[in-house]
Amino acid sequence: MDYLLEETVPMADLKKFESKYNDEIQTQGRASSTAQFEYAWCLVRSKYSADIRKGILLLEDLFKNRDESAKQDYLYYLAIGNARIKEYQTSLKYIRALLQIQPGNRQATDLEGVVKKKMERDGLVGMAVVGGATLAFGALVGVGIALAKSK
Amino acid sequence: MASASSSSSSVTPYNYSYIFKYIIIGDMGVGKSCLLHQFTEKKFMADCPHTIGVEFGTRIIEVSGQKIKLQIWDTAGQERFRAVTRSYYRGAAGALMVYDVTRRSTYNHLSSWLTDARNLTNPNTVIFLIGNKCDLEAQRDVTYEEAKQFAEENGLAFLETSAKTGEKVEDAFAQAAKHIFQSIQDGSLDLNAAESGVQHKPSGGSKSHSLTHDSAPKESCNC
Numbered sequence: 437m438d439y440l441l442e443e444t445v446p447m448a449d450l451k452k453f454e455s456k457y458n459d460e461i462q463t464q465g466r467a468s469s470t471a472q473f474e475y476a477w478c479l480v481r482s483k484y485s486a487d488i489r490k491g492i493l494l495l496e497d498l499f500k501n502r503d504e505s506a507k508q509d510y511l512y513y514l515a516i517g518n519a520r521i522k523e524y525q526t527s528l529k530y531i532r533a534l535l536q537i538q539p540g541n542r543q544a545t546d547l548e549g550v551v552k553k554k555m556e557r558d559g560l561v562g563m564a565v566v567g568g569a570t571l572a573f574g575a576l577v578g579v580g581i582a583l584a585k586s587k
Numbered sequence: 588m589a590s591a592s593s594s595s596s597s598v599t600p601y602n603y604s605y606i607f608k609y610i611i612i613g614d615m616g617v618g619k620s621c622l623l624h625q626f627t628e629k630k631f632m633a634d635c636p637h638t639i640g641v642e643f644g645t646r647i648i649e650v651s652g653q654k655i656k657l658q659i660w661d662t663a664g665q666e667r668f669r670a671v672t673r674s675y676y677r678g679a680a681g682a683l684m685v686y687d688v689t690r691r692s693t694y695n696h697l698s699s700w701l702t703d704a705r706n707l708t709n710p711n712t713v714i715f716l717i718g719n720k721c722d723l724e725a726q727r728d729v730t731y732e733e734a735k736q737f738a739e740e741n742g743l744a745f746l747e748t749s750a751k752t753g754e755k756v757e758d759a760f761a762q763a764a765k766h767i768f769q770s771i772q773d774g775s776l777d778l779n780a781a782e783s784g785v786q787h788k789p790s791g792g793s794k795s796h797s798l799t800h801d802s803a804p805k806e807s808c809n810c
Binding site (some may be wrong): 439440445446449453471473476506508509512513538541542543560562 | 671
């Protein structure tokens with residue numbers, strides 16, 4: 437399951453859907469929701485967080501301003517994009533919104549599990565860093581006391 | 588005997604020798620996600636919503652004495668996803684192309700799916716034709732014989748399955764793996780090629796003999 441957050445889009449595909457999106461803006465004034473969604477879907481699978489953020493903006497725009505029938509798609513990829521840039525709370529918010537539209541949607545509940553596991557893992561890493569710092573501080577204090585005593 | 592280890596649920600890293608990438612393609616509603624779920628969870632999902640984009644699943648199976656991890660990308664069948672899902676075809680070692688035996692239109696669209704699969708994968712990719720929902724005999728709209736003939740004409744392996752009852756689901760995934768493994772052995776599939784869809788994990792395999800978890804048939808419990 438973690439693969440959903442780790443696989444990356446082939447660069448050639450990202451470029452292809454980027455030019456399709458840009459061409460539509462140039463010729464029609466704005467891109468169709470299909471072209472915008474395809475481009476955003478590629479962007480949120482990029483290895484660069486700047487791309488992912490851009491994809492999120494495009495999906496937010498689709499969600500607010502475009503067809504009702506595809507809202508679950510936008511929410512799902514908003515959740516994926518946010519999870520990939522470690523915005524886990526925002527990701528969970530979109531998963532919950534998706535579950536309101538489609539209660540029990542298994543893709544949503546699976547993703548929720550992955551995101552929560554990631555949060556846990558990152559939380560543990562955070563605690564380990566804090567723990568390590570505390571140890572280091574303790575050691576310094578110890579050295580200080582020892583030095584003071586030796587004088 | 589050896590079956591004592593079949594209940595093991597702990598999966599150690601690299602207790603398999605190969606990774607094969609699969610894709611599942613075909614019209615919407617033919618049961619692609621249900622096939623994946625039946626294969627990975629051994630359960631049937633009733634009334635599942637349309638897949639959003641792609642889904643992913645894995646399972647380790649044993650083929651010709653080798654433990655093989657299948658990484659399966661299940662693509663959404665709805666047209667609006669089709670352009671982007673094509674990027675998942677690249678580097679697939681196996682492609683399961685699914686139609687619904689009770690809906691002729693899904694069978695008629697196979698040539699378009701086949702064209703995509705041929706154009707976007709490599710020449711060694713094993714393409715497996717699957718006629719799903721074979722439990723619904725009364726509603727059958729495509730005969731076994733004509734699909735078999737289509738498969739033969741196009742050099743595809745073919746099986747009819749039921750994701751609902753589980754019939755032949757296991758066989759479809761395993762037989763595709765067997766074909767891939769054969770082409771590794773006879774040298775026609777170059778593991779070093781960038782898009783072979785196969786990764787070799789030489790550190791595993793030999794020492795993982797005690798784990799038979801995933802491939803153990805369920806019915807073998809004789810307690």
